[in-house]
Amino acid sequence: MDGTSLTPEQEKINALRQLLPEAFSEGKIDWEKLKATLGENINFANERYVLNWAGKSEAFKVMQMPTTKTLVPAKDESINFDETENIFIEGENLEVLKVLQKSYFGKVKMIYIDPPYNTGNDSFIYPDKFSETKADYEKRVGDKDEEGYMTKDGMFKKNSKENGQYHSNWLNMMMPRLYLAKNLLRQDGVIFVSIDDNEVHNLRLLMNEIFGEENFVAQFIWEKRITRENRRVISTRHDYILCYTKSTVDAERILGLLPMDNDAIMRYKNPDNDSRGDWTSVPAIAQAGHGTKSQFYTLKTPAGREVDPPSGSCWRYTRSKMNEAIADNRIWFGNDGNGVPRIKKFLNEGQQGLTPETLWWAKDVGTNDTAKRELTKLFDGIAVFETPKPSSLIKRILQLSQTKDQLCLDFFSGTSPLPDAIMNLNKEDGGDRKYICVQLPELTDEKSEAYKAGYATIADISKERIRRAGKKIGEEIQVEIAKTEAEITKLQAELPTDETKTEIENLKAKVTQLSNQDLGFKVLKLEDSNFKQWQQIEGKDADALAEQMKLFIDPVAESATIENMVYELLLKSGKGLNSTIEKTENFFRINGNELVLLFEKASQEIIDSVIAEKPVKVIALDKLFTGNDQLKTNTVLQMKDAGVEFKTI
Incomplete structure (x- = not known):
């Protein structure tokens, strides 16, 4: 409620909504739908089967x-x-x-x-001002309070059902x-x-x-x-x-x-003492529409009764395959050998499991x-x-x-x-x-x-x-390891057999697997770049341009740290956050020789040592070559000759 009285216009719109709900979209009158509902012969603009909403093109941007x-x-x-x-x-x-x-x-x-x-009742981030600039949007999603927390007022927008673009905002x-x-x-x-x-x-x-x-x-x-x-x-x-x-x-x-849960496993039995273990059975018939001529025949049970597939069905197997399955005791005819044939499915054969269903209880x-x-x-x-x-x-x-x-x-x-x-x-x-x-x-x-x-x-x-x-x-893993190690000790005290040796090896493998469980996690936080970003200067302000050029003599932001620069550049080079990072005396080595980063100093000796690593790519701060254009030129040529991708910032 906003505390204002209902206007005559709103009263009429509410009455129209009660009468013609199909003429409304997101709480507003859709004039094309209204005309069509009233029988006017119109052609809808861009008529095709498509999901469309207010702000879709801007969301793409x-x-x-x-x-x-x-x-x-x-x-x-x-x-x-x-x-x-x-x-x-x-x-x-x-x-x-x-x-x-x-x-x-x-x-x-x-x-x-x-x-x-x-x-x-949800509040979430969506571009509700489709005319806002990239800078405005980035400022809004980066708003923080004095303690460094993102502010709800700047970042989140409540999307109430009274909002004229309720569904559109969510889709955006x-x-x-x-x-x-x-x-x-x-x-x-x-x-x-x-x-x-x-x-x-x-x-x-x-x-x-x-x-x-x-x-x-x-x-x-x-x-x-x-x-x-x-x-x-x-x-x-x-x-x-x-x-x-x-x-x-x-x-x-x-x-x-x-x-398979316990209920599913309990359905497996072994009434005929089959040496292959517990089994369940499935129908030996299939739909006739999917069958071939070789799947239509009369089958004789062990007790001598002749059986044909029911109307609209055929046997799942051809006659030759069915005979092979019967010979291998894979067809069940009931305890008396006179029942409708069913195929035996053994618990210890094939891929075990249950086909997922759409209802999750x-x-x-x-x-x-x-x-x-x-x-x-x-x-x-x-x-x-x-x-x-x-x-x-x-x-x-x-x-x-x-x-x-x-x-x-x-x-x-x-x-x-x-x-x-x-x-x-x-x-x-x-x-x-x-x-x-x-x-x-x-x-x-x-x-x-x-x-x-x-x-x-x-x-x-x-x-x-x-x-x-x-x-x-x-803690649960430690209990399980102690229990497993006790089982190993008990088995080792017994007379060794091939069976106990195998069981001991399996238990040792279990201990290793439990001991190697990864229960940790890396925390990383989204922050501004460690490198200064070029700001577009409107007009021809020579002084502003000169000032910005001066700032970019050193492209590294004041808040940057060496470690943070390493993570930024490995990400922007397409390396994962679990990459191996090695610090040598003069440079960082990422994933062996995949990437080398130079942040602190450069000399001919250092460049030679980098090339000796045979890296795929090298990134260096451009300021390392300030006052030594010859070293930079030589570095570019040496890297090219060595087949190394070389970039400077």
């Missing part, structure tokens, strides 16, 4: 704006910074995605995000991020996006446009609550998770099978309440977040994305359920999954339990959750 931002390490907030391969980035996710484009293009196997649902926020995220996926990569009824229809169309309708995999339905919400007209008990692949290559098995993957209890327990009884996702839900997604050594990305990290799920699943199945999480340092409400407990931002909660989850899992 925002996406295409290059960034000068960089990532700087925060080692004091990290765990095992130099050894871990897990990454947590604090910063605005659109800018972070731009920073990651060169280094992580085509490297990510799985993306999971839980973006704002656009409920009418989502579209550029999804486009950039797609670039980071491997060809066999897959993305999962949580959403609810407010925007699932628009998200489906948007993802069809970005990923291709042919790459749609599923719209999973998650039972997020098990209790009835009596305060609402309809009690909504589910959310959605949309799943798309980057490419249709091997789309049949783009998602893996789910692990609370008993299998948890609920919002499960997640809240899980997080509150981890934070010693403090309810630090109201709507987290359960790590068991993320675990299900990780299991579907198949590989155990994948790189995963979440750029709406929230309370970081992804790292929690990854660490737990790696412990369980010996995987080596890694993650990159991105979270905006959004201020917590001063009245919240999180704020009172000292967590000033959502990013602070996110990082602390990873620390606490890692500590908990580390």
Whole structure:
């Protein structure tokens, strides 16, 4: 409510909305739709099947704006910074995605995000001023208060349902991020996006446009609550998770099978004492429309009864293959040998697992309440977040994305359920999954339990959750290692056999795998470049131009540090954040000889030593050659002769 009275004009519009809701779009009259509704014969402008909205072209421009931002390490907030391969980035996710484009293009196997649902109460970043300049936009998304925290007033815009561009604003926020995220996926990569009824229809169309309708995999339905919400007209008990692949290559098995639960395993029996172990059976028939002539025949059971496939069906196997299967005791005719034939499927043969279904029940993957209890327990009884996702839900997604050594990305990290799920699943199945999480340092409400407990931002909660989850899992691993080592000691005390030797080796491998679990994470933060940026000077102001030229004698920003420059240049050279960085007396060596960085001094002797490393690329500060043009000229020629790419800043 804005406290103003209803105008006659608004009263008429409200009456029209009641009568002709189809003539409205985002709360405003769509004049073309109104004319068509009233029977006027009109041609719609640009009539075609397409998702369009206010500001779409401007959102593309925002996406295409290059960034000068960089990532700087925060080692004091990290765990095992130099050894871990897990990454947590604090910063605005659109800018972070731009920073990651060169280094992580085509490297990510799985993306999971839980973006704002656009409920009418969300505040998020979107370019609501389509005429604003790049500088204005960058200033707005970089606004910080006196303590260095991003300000909600400058950065966030509340998107209420009364907003005239309610859906458009959300689409303008989502579209550029999804486009950039797609670039980071491997060809066999897959993305999962949580959403609810407010925007699932628009998200489906948007993802069809970005990923291709042919790459749609599923719209999973998650039972997020098990209790009835009596305060609402309809009690909504589910959310959605949309799943798309980057490419249709091997789309049949783009998602893996789910692990078999106890109920599924219990269905395997061995009533005929088959030496191959427990089995279950499946029908030996198939649809007739898919069959060949050789699959239509009369089959005789061991008891002598003749059996034909039912009408509209054929046998799954040809006669010759069926006879082979019968001879190998792979066809079950019942205890009396006179039943309808069924094919035996053995538990220990083939790929074990369950085909995933679109309905995900609370008993299998948890609920919002499960997640809240899980997080509150981890934070010693403090309810630090109201709507987290359960790590068991993320675990299900990780299991579907198949590989155990994948790189995963979440750029709406929230309370970081992804790292929690990854660490737990790696412990369980010996995987080596890694993650990159991105979270905006959004201020917590001063009245919240999180704020009172000292967590000033959502990013602070996110990082602390990873620390606490890692500590908990580390303690569980130590218990498991001690238990396994006790089993090894017990077996070693027995008389050695081939079987015990194999078991001991397997247990030792388990101890090694558990000991090598990566429970750490690197923290990096989005910051301005370590190098001065050229400012466009309007008009012909010679004095201003001369002043700027003077500033660029030394291109290094006053706030820059050597370490931060190393990370900026390795990123801008397309190297990952887990690159090996070696400091020699005169230069930095990145990933062996892939990249050499010169920051402090240059001489002929140093240049010769750099070339002796046979690097692929060398970057040096131009100021190192000030007053020695001959050295710079010789360096350029020497690098060219040696086949080394040479750049100066």
